Amino acid sequence: MSNSIELTQESYVDSIIERVIVKNPGEAEFHQAVREVLESIKPVVELYPEFEENGILERLTEPERQIIFRVPWVDDQGSVHVNRGYRIEFNSALGPYKGGLRFHPTVYPGIMKFLAFEQTFKNALTGRPIGGAKGGSDFDPKGKSDSEVMRFCQSFMTELYRHIGAQTDIPAGDIGVGKREIGYLFGQYKRITNRFEAGTLTGKGIDWGGSLVRIEATGYGLVYFVEEMLKDVGETFEGKKVIISGSGNVAIYTAQKVIELGGKVIAISDSDGVVYDPEGIDLNSVIEIKEKRRGRIVEYLKAYPSAEYNDNSKDIWKIECDIAFPCATQNEIDTEEAKALVNNGVVVVAEGANMPCTPEAIECFQKNNVMFAPAKAANAGGVATSALEMTQNSMWESWSFEDVDKKLRDIMKDIYSSIKTTAEEYKKDGDLVFGANVTAFLKVARAMMDQGVV
Numbered sequence: 001m002s003n004s005i006e007l008t009q010e011s012y013v014d015s016i017i018e019r020v021i022v023k024n025p026g027e028a029e030f031h032q033a034v035r036e037v038l039e040s041i042k043p044v045v046e047l048y049p050e051f052e053e054n055g056i057l058e059r060l061t062e063p064e065r066q067i068i069f070r071v072p073w074v075d076d077q078g079s080v081h082v083n084r085g086y087r088i089e090f091n092s093a094l095g096p097y098k099g100g101l102r103f104h105p106t107v108y109p110g111i112m113k114f115l116a117f118e119q120t121f122k123n124a125l126t127g128r129p130i131g132g133a134k135g136g137s138d139f140d141p142k143g144k145s146d147s148e149v150m151r152f153c154q155s156f157m158t159e160l161y162r163h164i165g166a167q168t169d170i171p172a173g174d175i176g177v178g179k180r181e182i183g184y185l186f187g188q189y190k191r192i193t194n195r196f197e198a199g200t201l202t203g204k205g206i207d208w209g210g211s212l213v214r215i216e217a218t219g220y221g222l223v224y225f226v227e228e229m230l231k232d233v234g235e236t237f238e239g240k241k242v243i244i245s246g247s248g249n250v251a252i253y254t255a256q257k258v259i260e261l262g263g264k265v266i267a268i269s270d271s272d273g274v275v276y277d278p279e280g281i282d283l284n285s286v287i288e289i290k291e292k293r294r295g296r297i298v299e300y301l302k303a304y305p306s307a308e309y310n311d312n313s314k315d316i317w318k319i320e321c322d323i324a325f326p327c328a329t330q331n332e333i334d335t336e337e338a339k340a341l342v343n344n345g346v347v348v349v350a351e352g353a354n355m356p357c358t359p360e361a362i363e364c365f366q367k368n369n370v371m372f373a374p375a376k377a378a379n380a381g382g383v384a385t386s387a388l389e390m391t392q393n394s395m396w397e398s399w400s401f402e403d404v405d406k407k408l409r410d411i412m413k414d415i416y417s418s419i420k421t422t423a424e425e426y427k428k429d430g431d432l433v434f435g436a437n438v439t440a441f442l443k444v445a446r447a448m449m450d451q452g453v454v
């Protein structure tokens, strides 16, 4: 039994936060993700002492399995490269491990563990039977040829295949991992195992086991979630000025749904800079540049010379808007950016990326009555639709776009309703960060209690 029974509930949570920092030195993003959840659940840990008695927090903050491996590959000039691969299987209390793969030079254990920890609670909110995981590599697909990306993916899967499966661990996409990469990864998995186990990876091509709506799902789901928030205050997207950071999978389909609902997307970015078009961004042009040609967002100006370009990505947050969607990466909005948004009258900030706002930025939004949608709830549409892909695979069925989109919309409505209710139950009306963390924690913790000390 936990030896911290004599501690107050407050010190139990604080002792675990301290333990995570000591046991995972230098992993600031992981510490940040743990601190946010554990600070939220203090009232709950006080209500249910059995969580402490069964060491729930000690187990919840320690990944069930951490796999790290070498990924050697050869470039088009015949030179050998070595990258590092990861798969963090964090928690399987609710189902097989489920979470994306990130290929980005900034990937290291701290990023992997923050993402896998967040994924555990996000997946719990979807209502689907899936646990939490994340993986990836410090490989940078940017500027690589298709052949080089293929050879990297084949080498990556030559190790990863031992650890995944439709009933074990199901990877998908994230930064730097899209349809192309999933295709190469699945091809190698199938070749090694001699099994067409469609449910092992999600984000597959539509003709070979993929689900309609999956490519759009994170962005669409994010907008559906915010639509529910706006409904509660008698508002809609009609006529709203919207800024979206990033111009990848999440950003593009967030923009598509915003425009469909009558909003005007006036700025979008990539890691090199920001395009601002007060007339409204031409999304087809962005899709052509970023999704089809894998180009740079600055190329937008060739078609629209009246638009403005700024080579500092962070300046997007200085643009006056009604609704802001950070859809690029973690910690892209800190105190300075949050204050700029508040001073410019932002009404809603909704996290499409994972942990894009620092705790200080979130505090600034909440203190200034900005409606704030936390990532683990608002961007759960992607993984929820991945789970719908798994369901279709297990039934050997392919549902229509309309059917999947309706299921996605209902899931996002349910997530919003459940976390809003939790916040109200604890007299924290409107605090969706608290609502999301407590709702998800209780679901995972109760399953862990049922399954014994494992």
Ligand SMILES: NC(=O)C1=CN([C@@H]2O[C@H](COP(=O)(O)OP(=O)(O)OC[C@H]3O[C@@H](n4cnc5c(N)ncnc54)[C@H](OP(=O)(O)O)[C@@H]3O)[C@@H](O)[C@H]2O)C=CC1
Binding pocket: 100, 142, 173, 174, 175, 176, 177, 178, 218, 245, 246, 247, 248, 249, 250, 251, 269, 270, 271, 272, 313, 327, 328, 329, 330, 352, 353, 354, 379, 380, 382, 383
């Ligand atoms: N894909 C999914 O299903 C889901 C993804 N997410 C999260 O959404 C975010 C975006 O992911 P996704 O759209 O899939 O990834 P993509 O690789 O498709 O796009 C990422 C976008 O963010 C930009 N970006 C990446 N890193 C940085 C950085 N360090 N600084 C500034 N800009 C950066 C990229 O710019 P550039 O083009 O210059 O590289 C690109 O425009 C991530 O936080 C991811 O974890 C959340 C839920 C689901």
Ligand SMILES: N=C(CCC(=O)O)C(=O)O
Binding pocket: 098, 099, 100, 101, 119, 122, 170, 171, 172, 173, 174, 202, 354, 379, 380, 382, 383, 384, 386
């Ligand atoms: N990258 C994702 C999607 C994961 C998935 O679809 O399994 C996320 O939820 O952060």
